[in-house]
Amino acid sequence: MKISSIIAAILVCVATFFLIMKRDFVMELARGTAQEQRSAQEEALKIAEEEAAIALSEFEAARAKRDAANAAVENAKSALETKTDTPATQTSGKISVLAMKSTAQDVTSGILLRGETTAFKFVEVKSETSGTVVSQPLRKGTLVEQGELLCELDPGTKASALAEAQARLAEAQNNSKTSEDLVKKGFASETQVISRKAALEAAQAAVIRAQDDIAHLQITAPFSGLLESDAAEFGDLLQAGSTCATVIALDPIKLTGYATEQQVAKIAVGAPALASLITGEQVQGQVTYISRSADQITRTFLVETTVPNPLLKMRDGSTADIYIGLDGTKGHLLPQSAMTLDGDGRFGIRAAVDGRAQFMPVQMIRDTPDGIWVTGLPENIDVIVLGHEYVVTGTPVEVTYKGDKS
Numbered sequence: 036m037k038i039s040s041i042i043a044a045i046l047v048c049v050a051t052f053f054l055i056m057k058r059d060f061v062m063e064l065a066r067g068t069a070q071e072q073r074s075a076q077e078e079a080l081k082i083a084e085e086e087a088a089i090a091l092s093e094f095e096a097a098r099a100k101r102d103a104a105n106a107a108v109e110n111a112k113s114a115l116e117t118k119t120d121t122p123a124t125q126t127s128g129k130i131s132v133l134a135m136k137s138t139a140q141d142v143t144s145g146i147l148l149r150g151e152t153t154a155f156k157f158v159e160v161k162s163e164t165s166g167t168v169v170s171q172p173l174r175k176g177t178l179v180e181q182g183e184l185l186c187e188l189d190p191g192t193k194a195s196a197l198a199e200a201q202a203r204l205a206e207a208q209n210n211s212k213t214s215e216d217l218v219k220k221g222f223a224s225e226t227q228v229i230s231r232k233a234a235l236e237a238a239q240a241a242v243i244r245a246q247d248d249i250a251h252l253q254i255t256a257p258f259s260g261l262l263e264s265d266a267a268e269f270g271d272l273l274q275a276g277s278t279c280a281t282v283i284a285l286d287p288i289k290l291t292g293y294a295t296e297q298q299v300a301k302i303a304v305g306a307p308a309l310a311s312l313i314t315g316e317q318v319q320g321q322v323t324y325i326s327r328s329a330d331q332i333t334r335t336f337l338v339e340t341t342v343p344n345p346l347l348k349m350r351d352g353s354t355a356d357i358y359i360g361l362d363g364t365k366g367h368l369l370p371q372s373a374m375t376l377d378g379d380g381r382f383g384i385r386a387a388v389d390g391r392a393q394f395m396p397v398q399m400i401r402d403t404p405d406g407i408w409v410t411g412l413p414e415n416i417d418v419i420v421l422g423h424e425y426v427v428t429g430t431p432v433e434v435t436y437k438g439d440k441s
Contacts, residue, residue, distance in 0.1 A: 130430060132422035134387050135369075135437040139414045142366040144400050146301060146359045148338060150292025152312075154351040155341070156258060156284035160185060162273040164251040167191075172266040179256040179282065186254040186267050186279040193252070197245035200238065207231070207238040260284040261347070283351060288344040290320065292357045293335035299325065306359055308340040313354045318342045322359060366400050366408045373420045374407065377428075384409075385423040386416050387434045392426035 166188030173185060211231040218228050266280040267273060290310050294302060306322045320342030329336055340357055342349075373384050375394075383396035395416075397409040417434065419426070426432060 129433040131433045132419045134417045134419045134434050137367045139365040142408050143363050144361045146298045148292030148357040150357050152353045153289040153291045154283040160279045162277045164248050165274045168267045168271045175262045177262045181259045183256045188252040193248045200241040200245045204238040207235040211235045254279045285347050286344045287341045288349050290340040294338050299336040309358045311356045366410045368406045370406050385419045392430045394428050
């Protein structure tokens with residue numbers, strides 16, 4: 036402990052000596068250190084300025100290269116356009132291409148509509164009179180024939196009402212005949228005869244009404260079809276307008292879809308139609324109805340196609356793709372790889388005509404797994420299918436035909 040105290044005292048004395056006796060030396064040492072720091076900072080700033088100058092020079096050089104590249108691209112485009120517009124000369128040499136001979140064929144075009152199946156008839160059979168059901172109900176899914184009994188109602192007092200109406204009719208007939216006899220003898224006026232005839236007609240109407248009430252006690256199927264709901268249960272009380280059962284007819288069945296304004300102008304009643312169902316089944320039919328009024332929201336027109344459904348496999352409300360055939364036309368079936376665009380962006384092909392390449396625009400009829408059906412070409416043509424991307428209109432070509440063994 037004493038040694039450490041002595042060492043600490045010595046250090047304090049030395050520090051005091053330098054601060055008091057050697058003050059100028061200490062201040063000079065501090066100034067030297069600050070000057071060295073400033074020199075280092077100035078050197079770093081100088082290096083940074085040099086690096087910035089080098090980077091700026093490199094940026095200017097890169098921009099100059101970019102401008103030169105853009106100019107070269109524009110010159111190449113101009114040269115290409117000039118080459119496209121001006122037929123190539125024979126001095127450029129012939130380019131070997133592969134071509135196929137194509138002959139126009141009859142091809143059917145059509146319109147594809149997205150639609151659904153719809154029951155040919157859908158009717159809620161309602162009661163026309165009131166009464167209690169006394170028949171056993173038929174269950175939904177039951178096949179019924181036209182005229183088959185669906186619901187039978189208890190006659191109640193309807194039979195007695197008919198008897199009463201018939202008695203009043205007999206009385207009115209007798210009174211009318213008596214009035215006519217009295218008029219002939221001068222004992223009655225014409226007014227009495229007219230009144231008795233009116234009473235007779237009212238009695239006849241009452242009899243007919245009572246007979247209809249009895250006839251309406253048996254509710255029958257209006258057409259052959261399928262019960263979509265259970266018939267009214269035994270003991271149910273039906274009022275006039277109450278539903279007895281729901282009957283739908285599915286044979287034939289309708290396929291309904293909506294066509295645009297451009298499509299509907301090409302469709303005609305009686306046109307053949309092919310439908311592909313969601314189950315994968317395909318059915319054939321024909322167009323039976325085209326709406327004359329467009330949907331107010333979608334501006335599309337309802338198109339109905341009728342197809343047979345004898346086994347009732349197709350259900351009401353299923354999704355279907357409906358392909359409606361149009362009038363046939365002449366077209367060429369070409370591979371998709373043969374299609375190209377010209378300098379103006381037109382869709383077409385390049386053909387070999389008199390030893391030179393020639394662009395020909397086409398219109399697509401439809402796309403198939405075997406290729407594309409197109410129209411707008413001559414009856415017979417040599418279509419370049421390989422190498423067409425390396426030639427332009429007027430380029431001399433050396434043609435090798437597809438399938439040529441030589």
